[in-house]
Amino acid sequence: MAKVKTVFVCQSCGYQSPKWIGRCTSCGEWNTFTEEIQRSASVQLGTVLAPGQSARPVTLDEINLVEMPRILTGDTEFNRVLGGGMVPGGLILLGGEPGIGKSTLVLQIALQLKERKVLYISGEESLQQLRMRADRLGEKHGKCLFLCETRLEEVLAQTEREMPDLLILDSIQTISSESIESTAGSISQIRECTLALMKLAKSRGISMILIGHINKEGNLAGPKVLEHIVDTVLQFEGDRNHVYRIVRSVKNRFGSTDEMGIYEMNQSGLKEVTNPSGMLLSEHNEGLSGTATAATVEGMRPFLIEVQALVSSAAYGTPQRSATGFDIRRMNMLLAVLEKRAGFKLMVKDVFLNIAGGLRVDDPAMDLAVVSAILSSNFDLPIAKETAFAGEIGLSGEIRPVSRIEQRLAEAQKLGFREIYISKYTKGVDFKRFDIRIHQIERLDKLVRSLFGKG
Ligand code: TYD
């Protein structure tokens, strides 16, 4: 019997090495090498050419533009994230942690697409499980076709036979090709399967949604490679203990990546949250110290979100720092600025920060609310409930202007806020239009004086 040849493959970038090595020489990741059996036959996976297309270079004018209307799903949040619906032949990768609701979301989309032919292939759940889930969602069953399959060749054949408008595959990690001898979920399998699906999607104009698992570091499991191949990468995130879920676009060849969709998970599936602006404000923080409200913008939509902080004396030598929903490095930077520029001895304090609703917000305009919540807890002095904040803090303690300030002001005013703190350097805004008290401040010490009468 011929000796089986094996090779070690980096699960992060696909680099191959004949021996195991601890750190990938190609991408620099540690501990990513696993042994895989070398492929016996290489699959023919070349360029993505539509039928009849020549391999000769052409000018733009020579390309026939076939008008391909986007496929609008019944889910407005999903359409929004994609930049106005799915593109025929587009390959979407939907990543997310286990149990976050990926299968629920795609099943809902499949069932809502009544006018289109949808093929749902699951390698994770049985047909009975799918039926049970569909019943739970309360959607009409419609004509969506279901199949349980994990062999790539069969997936491709069935898809070519049925010629659906949309193929849903749950998940790419469970699919494997017979011509590759490594196990399902390994980088060679994932890459080759995705390439084969991509080729089919492009040549036949079939839109595809592939579900991808996320590894413990929070990246799409294994391959960055996968993100390069597909047209759109969506990230499904949220805290499993909270009801809110967010779909973000990380990469989109057909639209912007600014948009996000917000959902609420309840007993009968995911419900769209079309007006998120006030949902993340708690009703019962009257007179409590340590909370501040940020007027933030995610994608194109403004909303107000509550920031909670707790500052207490450190019990041990090294103070504890923890942030949920906010970048901890950013928080540490803000604490350093508070220490150096405003003289607060926070380095000997434990600081805990939490963003309401289990959401993660990256908007730099959160800084002002974060600092205000921390100071409020530190002094144990509450901030008036009708006060909002929108400003970025620079390393020298200056308050810097942020984008879309008019939208933030309008939203805060709409939700009944009476005062808002913004940067003094905000330009080109007609403040008279707003019926909300606008504090324009330039530095941290001014903020402290205005809010707490100190300094
Ligand atoms: P699921 O879609 O299976 O997650 P994933 O495919 O990302 O692993 O959803 C898992 C969770 O969603 C499950 O723990 C239960 C919850 N859920 C609801 O709360 N309501 C529902 O209607 C459904 C179908 C699921």
Ligand code: MG
């Ligand atoms: Mg699932």
